[in-house]
Amino acid sequence: MKIPFNRPYYTGREAHHMTRASLTGKLSGNGLYTKKCHELVEEKYGFKKVLLTHSCTGALEMAAILAGIEPGDEVIMPSFTFVSTANAFILRGARIIFADTGKEYPNIDIDNIKGLITDRTKAVVVVHYAGVACDMDSLMKLAGKYNFFVIEDAAHAIDSYYKNRPLGSLGHFGAFSFHETKNIISGEGGMLAINDDQFIKRAEIIWEKGTNRVAFSRGEVNKYGWIDIGSSFLPAEIISSFLYAQLENIDDIQQKRIKIWNTYFNMLKPLTSKGVLGFPKVPSYAHNNANMFFIITQNRKERDALLMHMKGKGILAVFHYIPLHSSEYYRDRHDGRDLPNTDHFSDCIVRLPFYTDLAEEDIAFVVQSVREFYTVR
Numbered sequence: 001m002k003i004p005f006n007r008p009y010y011t012g013r014e015a016h017h018m019t020r021a022s023l024t025g026k027l028s029g030n031g032l033y034t035k036k037c038h039e040l041v042e043e044k045y046g047f048k049k050v051l052l053t054h055s056c057t058g059a060l061e062m063a064a065i066l067a068g069i070e071p072g073d074e075v076i077m078p079s080f081t082f083v084s085t086a087n088a089f090i091l092r093g094a095r096i097i098f099a100d101t102g103k104e105y106p107n108i109d110i111d112n113i114k115g116l117i118t119d120r121t122k123a124v125v126v127v128h129y130a131g132v133a134c135d136m137d138s139l140m141k142l143a144g145k146y147n148f149f150v151i152e153d154a155a156h157a158i159d160s161y162y163k164n165r166p167l168g169s170l171g172h173f174g175a176f177s178f179h180e181t182k183n184i185i186s187g188e189g190g191m192l193a194i195n196d197d198q199f200i201k202r203a204e205i206i207w208e209k210g211t212n213r214v215a216f217s218r219g220e221v222n223k224y225g226w227i228d229i230g231s232s233f234l235p236a237e238i239i240s241s242f243l244y245a246q247l248e249n250i251d252d253i254q255q256k257r258i259k260i261w262n263t264y265f266n267m268l269k270p271l272t273s274k275g276v277l278g279f280p281k282v283p284s285y286a287h288n289n290a291n292m293f294f295i296i297t298q299n300r301k302e303r304d305a306l307l308m309h310m311k312g313k314g315i316l317a318v319f320h321y322i323p324l325h326s327s328e329y330y331r332d333r334h335d336g337r338d339l340p341n342t343d344h345f346s347d348c349i350v351r352l353p354f355y356t357d358l359a360e361e362d363i364a365f366v367v368q369s370v371r372e373f374y375t376v377r
């Protein structure tokens with residue numbers, strides 16, 4: 001492919017920090033670089049407590065344990081998401097109740113959630129799709145009224161905001177991804193934000209295989225042992241050191257990505273004002289962290305034709321999630337409700353190539369190819 005969909009971006013500092021990490025004499029987790037990443041993120045965004053994880057999947061699994069999800073509990077979440085959002089709760093025995101997205105933007109529809117709450121509802125998981133915030137005030141009001149946990153799947157949402165408050169800090173827990181397709185990367189990687197003090201101690205225990213090893217490493221206990229359930233959720237120091245190189249350059253990375261996003265937006269705008277092509281409508285309370293750039297076709301046939309056309313030009317554009325409620329694993333467990341907006345976004349979203357060092361001439365070529373598709377037809 002002439003223009004791939006994604007390409008990992010290197011700040012140039014990764015090798016320096018990875019070498020340093022390898023010379024510290026501690027390669028396992030929770031060493032110098034893990035702490036440096038924690039401090040940097042907590043200070044920059046004001047999170048009460050964060051823990052790096054090996055993936056966002058791991059962070060979601062930790063959140064499910066911390067929320068005390070048990071067999072029979074119901075967890076409401078969008079169907080338009082990645083499997084990990086659901087798997088983390090399925091693994092605890094939850095029943096997943098899939099909600100539809102709104103009509104205008106592929107985020108969960110809060111009004112749809114209202115109709116799904118029962119006395120078994122233990123948690124609601126929201127996904128800030130492409131880093132664009134869900135309607136968090138409305139959701140937190142519902143959470144207070146019906147007493148459920150709110151988990152933010154902030155996989156796409158580092159350095160993004162809801163009414164100037166960082167995403168991932170608004171619910172009880174926030175789960176981030178540093179997978180190589182995200183804004184800030186470490187190959188595989190993730191982070192859990194713990195926004196309620198009462199869960200911090202237990203989070204550290206679950207993170208370290210159900211032991212109090214973190215307290216031991218701080219000198220708070222003189223030996224460590226097994227005191228709860230848990231798993232090995234923490235990344236090795238080599239990964240954290242790579243991540244640190246990215247995090248210390250986050251402002252520069254974000255500036256580059258926002259510039260790319262704006263270039264796409266301005267160049268494609270004429271097509272949307274002619275009604276040929278749809279842009280998502282970003283709500284006024286949401287910030288745009290330039291996680292991805294997507295357009296919306298009229299239907300699936302048009303989407304497939306556009307993707308083929310782009311491929312013919314050497315450009316990899318891609319669709320996104322296949323709805324979970326109709327997946328092979330879940331369709332017989334789903335309660336049968338149609339989720340029309342979910343199906344629409346699944347059929348019609350086209351994600352254009354997007355990476356931090358995407359060159360201007362490549363953006364121009366992508367846009368030219370989209371234009372050609374719509375003028376030749």
Ligand SMILES: Cc1ncc(COP(=O)(O)O)c(C=O)c1O
Binds near residue numbers: 084178
């Ligand atoms: C919404 C969402 N949640 C969770 C994940 C899982 O992230 P990770 O690959 O870091 O486990 C993804 C993956 O892209 C995602 O899109």
